[in-house]
Amino acid sequence: MEVIAPSDDRILRITPTDDPPGLRLAGELDATRHGELSEALSSHVAEEGDVRLDLAGLTFIDLGALSLLTSAMMRIVPTELHAVRAFVADQAKRCGLSADALHNLLVAVTEVATNAIRHGDAPVTLRTWPDDGLICEITDSGNWQPEEFISWQPPESAVDSGFGLWGVGMLCDTVQVRTGSNGTMVRLRSA
Incomplete structure (x- = not known):
């Protein structure tokens, strides 16, 4: 297991916990810390699966961060793309996506996940959250x-x-691609 280095910028502290495995957040969680939180959550899910969060030390949390914490996330296993499609379908139904939009999104997510598996490096993760439809974010470490x-x-x-x-x-209604030395992120939105 890769150890997530503790983050302490005196505004937000993110520390791994052992029993149970998870993350402890303390301080203020505002828009300037969303990327840091997203990276910590993705890293933990990639290594451990489920994320247990200790939020007792938070003194402030904005709505964007709350959305990140309530997003659904899974590790993508190369031989289980059917599980990815089932996961996305379940999240899309909760958002009220139409059958046509869901079909298009499932094809798009499968294509992006397959590319991440073929051309990127593990771990590959999928995170979803509602935002004027459904957003699906596939990230690899390539x-x-x-x-x-x-x-x-x-x-x-x-x-x-x-x-x-x-x-x-x-x-998809929106496609964003970001790539760099820490990996590639493809964000899809379907309404």
Whole structure:
């Protein structure tokens, strides 16, 4: 198990706990700390599965952070993409997504998860939360460095690289891609 380094910037402290395994949050959790919280949650889920949170030390939490804490998250296992689709379908039903929007989202999530498994490094995680529909965020730990700017124009051929990501853009209302030395994150929104 990788140990999550404690974070202490005197505003927010995130510390791993052993019994039960989880995270202890203390201080103030505002918009400037969402990325730090999201990274800690993703790392813990990737290593441990479930996250147990001790929030007793929080003196302030904003609505965005509350949304992060209530998001649903799972580790993606390469041989269990059916479980990913079932997880997304369950979350989408809670958000009232239409059957057509759900179908499109399931195809898009499967494509992005498959790319993360094939081209990224483990762990691969999926996090979902409601926000004018449903947002699905797939994250891997690879080091993808695209040779050029990601284009939303169709590739010349279906066998060319990038066809899947272009298709994902056709299926979702919003697609965001962020990549760097810590991994790649693809965020999909469907309403």
